Amino acid sequence: MPSPATAWTADLDLLVGAAKLAGAKALDFFRKGPEVWWKNGGRSPVSAADFAANDILKKELLSARPNYGWLSEETDDDAGRLDCETVFVIDPIDGTRAFIAGKDIWCVSAAVVHRGRPVAGVLFAPSLDELFTASAEGPALKNGKPIAATETDAARPTRIAAPEDMAHGIDRHMLGGVHRISHVPSLAYRLAMVADGRIDATLVKRNSHDWDLAAADLILSRAGGALVTLDGEPLSYNRPTVSHETLAAAGSSRLSGLVEAARHLAGH
Structure with a gap:
């Protein structure tokens, strides 16, 4: 039986593949005037691209891990996820307003959460050609290279x-x-x-x-x-x-x- 670290690495690979497919689908709609609806009392937009990307993510991820729960911004919530130790947590397009406006800063956000904490995570910004990845035991990478948050520096604001x-x-x-x-x-x-x-x-x-x-x-x-x-x-x-x-x-x-x-x- 694989160790948890090995399992999360395999889940990360799965997330990367699915996020790239979803990002490619979203690009098919980008700067092409996709249909837009408004939710949450007209405060939050959702586009045809959000739904198309969500469909790909759900198909790719749950077909590979049918025992995982599912939580996505663009799927009606199912309380059954609360009975699952491990859950996919998905935003098919984070930054939908920017996407609709034709701005580049939007991304596919996909995570595996286990017992309340993320153990594999991917952010894919296809318009910028940037892929951020991490698993619970591995480094944070951007396009395959390690990244690091800054340390305190009293010399500048x-x-x-x-x-x-x-x-x-x-x-x-x-x-x-x-x-x-x-x-x-x-x-x-x-x-x-x-x-x-x-x-x-x-x-x-x-x-x-x-x-x-x-x-x-x-x-x-x-x-x-x-x-x-x-x-x-x-x-x-x-x-x-x-x-x-x-x-x-x-x-x-x-x-x-x-x-x-x-x-x-x-x-x-």
Whole structure:
């Protein structure tokens, strides 16, 4: 019987193959005016590309692992997933608004979650030709090369991506100054930018969801960072409620200072 580490590596390979197929399908719709619908009371768009990519992911992944549960932004939730120790957590297109607008920063987000924590994760940004991967026992990679979150550097301000009100509300003195990065339309991709060191930190408004976070959480963790609540706690996935409170992410040496500087923003 394979060890858990071997199993998660095999799951990672499965995720990579499925994400590449889904990303290729999404590209068929990109900048071609796909049909768009609105959900959640008209606040959240979903396109024909989201559904087409979701169909490919569901077919490829569940046919290979029929005993795993399924949680996807574009599939009606099935409470049966709560009975599964291991679950696929999927966002077929993270950054749908950017996708619809013809902007390049969107990605397929696919993770395997085991007993509440991600153990294999893939972010594939086909328009940028970028593939981020990690498994529970392996390194975080971008296009096959190791990546790492930044360490504390007192010589320059912290480069942070966050909604404007949160960036202005953070205690800048505790971080030695802050340089706000302009809006990144995909939350998963924003976390990947922390993992590969292009930015130092990010804050996440409340009501993000498992599918936005699980794959990126693992990639960031294996890159030497973490995604946590403003109490400093790691996230748990595949719960009855799949939304989360206000979050912070950074490299490990920066994280406690970031959490402390942002704790009063809880509830944003």
